[in-house]
Amino acid sequence: MVSAQHRRFVSDFLILGGGSTGLDLALRLAEHGKVLVLTKAPIGDCNSMMAQGGIAAVLDEDDSTILHYEDTMTAGAGLCNPQSVRLVVENGARMIQHLIDLGTPFDKTDNNSYHLTREGGHSRRRVIHAADATGRAVMLSLIKQAQAHPNIEVLPNQIAIDLITAHKLGHFLPGKKDRCYGCYALDTEADVIRTYQARFTILASGGAGKVYLYTSNPDTATGDGIAMAYRAGCRVSNMEFIQFHPTCLYHPQAKSFLVSEAVRGEGGHLLLADGTRFMERHHPLLELAPRDIVARAIDYEMKRTGEPCVHLDISHKGADFIKAHFPTIYEKCLEFGIDMTQEPIPVVPAAHYTCGGVVTGLQGATDIESLYAIGEVASTGLHGANRLASNSLLECLVFSESAYNDIVSKMFGEDRPVLSRLPLWDSYEAGSCEEEILIAHDWQEIRRFMWDYVGIVRSNQRLARARRRIEMVMQEINEYYWNCKVSQNLIELRNLALVAHLIIRSSQHRKESRGLHYTTDYPERDDARWLKETVLPIE
Known part of the structure; x- marks a missing residue:
């Protein structure tokens, strides 16, 4: 039995996710306090590590930030936030230099300039890369720096269950924004649920590719951050894309x-x-x-x-x-x-890639105080209805810096977060789930009907079928969750189902075809009625 004092961890900053976003922010914040980084799997098992093509940035005299801006806006099919796009493209070259300073070995040409390639949707060659394993090169440089920093502790095999907020603790005051104090997480090796509390909590948990049967994403991409934030009271947007x-x-x-x-x-x-x-x-x-x-x-x-x-x-x-x-x-x-x-x-x-996610401003702040979302988990308006190739790693770095600036500005303000002792997880004497096959079956069923009904080409009928199935499956999962001891499979299934539900609801709401959302019932783009984001409030 693990003693109670070993089940509560306190830090200044709690980062959920150890990809490029999480590690870059950890390195920035480590100069101001203790940083805990929780990863579901061994460090490096993430989308960032698998990224191949490169990072888009204006590095050539034949290119310009105006062209990069226009290409991004065009790809986004009218739904990009111009402020977000400007923030990212105008800081591109500086972020590349930041990675070079960290030791990232980008490819060079024979004349010792950096080699740039061109990808779909780009009007110029502007994608800097490290052969065809750019993400790996970036991650190895970040991991090396993070592991050497005395203020950063990376804890692998920790899967977050839910965020801890003032509202959930009964401390919510009318007229005040809810506040996040950390999260509960399952240590999958020790099989114990730990309480992690921090002044600031940052979701850097990536996307939700595993909601589909066929995906380029690793097994860890189950939409955990999006699901936890939504359950805590954050809005999500553009999940149909x-x-x-x-x-x-x-x-x-x-x-x-x-x-x-x-x-x-x-x-x-x-x-x-x-x-x-x-x-x-x-x-x-x-x-x-x-x-x-x-x-x-x-x-x-x-x-x-x-x-x-x-x-x-x-x-x-x-x-x-x-x-x-x-x-x-x-x-x-x-x-x-x-x-x-x-x-x-x-x-x-x-x-x-999940273009939608948790609604944030340009500093990564969510609807809940002290809770931030950056990287693929967030919906900043950068991608709109379709992400331009190789903008994602750049987004991670730019919003890491932006969130860092905002967090540091709040550390010493009048409304700075004050830590108090949080309660440990209460298991309510839940028993072990004797029917693990039911969890496996629901997992496969969700991924199959999402691929068949909510995939590349959609229709009203397909979406209605998917909606009926996901609502039935969510009822079953809810029963498992409240009656069985939590496990990684159950936590991920619960999150996967909720994200699938959000995608289906968003897809049903948008009655046009735009960017990544294509439906045979509304095959044309309709700017008169649908030139707006799909924002889902809590049901």
Whole structure:
């Protein structure tokens, strides 16, 4: 039995998530106090580590922040917040220098300048990268710095259950905003629930790709931060805009492996089974069209032809070029018997990025005092209805700095958070769940009907079916949760179901097609009625 004093942890800053956003903010905040970083899995098991293509920033004299701004606004299909876009693109070059200072080894050309590639939706080459494993390079530099800092403690295998707020503790005062004091989290190794309290709590927990059957995301991407924030009383917005990456490796043994957009950026062609190109029928930019258009084109061609995949061919660029620019993808394909220097890569679309999330301002502050959300978990208005390729890692860094500035300004203000002893978790003598198979079944059912009914192409009928199913499943999950001892599977299933419900509700609300949300019942964009965000208040 773990003693009570070992089940309560106190810090100045509590960060939920150890990806690029969480670690970068931890390094900034560590100069002002103790930082605890909770990660669900060993550090590095996150979307940031898997990011391939690179980071978009204006680094070339042929480019400008105005062009980057316009490309981002165009991709967002009218729903981007101009202030958010300006904040990100105008700080791009400075954030790249920040990463270079941390030791990130970006690729260079023969004349010692940084190599820039171009991806879909960009009008210029502006994507700086470290071969085809940029996220890994960024993460390794951040991990090295964080592990060496005396004020940062990273605690792996901790899955947050719920946020602790004044309202939940019965301390809520009318006319005052609710305040966050930390969270309860399950230590999956010790099998004990710990109380983490802090002056400031930051959600940096990533997105929700695992709500879909096919995804490029790791198993940790179950929408935990979005679900916890919503349950605590935060608004969420734009959850209908789920980005499907057009090209994930299609192979029965290849789990969640992305084939970078940079392959198309460097001249890769999308082909049907007979070897013919098809993007000319869908968009004038061909393979460099925005991701939503390419993903729908692939989905359309697969359904039209009955083929299980399409093919991505860059073999015409030559073996030396391919091995130099895409060593990770080349090696991974070889593992499955595919030589991309000689033959096309079989690819399919897969859920990739959650463009919506917890509503925040430009400093990452949420509807609850002392609670921040940054990175993919947040909805800042940067992405609008569709994220421009390689803007996500840049967003993480810019909003990390913005949140840091806001947090530090509040640390010493009149309304600064004061810590008081929080109660430990009460298990209510819940018993063990004897039917784990029911949890596994619900998990698979949600991911399957979300893929079938709330995927790349939607309709009123499909969404209505999904709504009926998710509401029934949520009732079952609620019974498990209140009657069974919590486990990682149950916590993630509870969050996954709530996020699925939010996506379905948002999709039903938007009666038009825009960006990543396409419905056959309303196939046209309707600026007169729907040029606005979808904001879901608490039900």
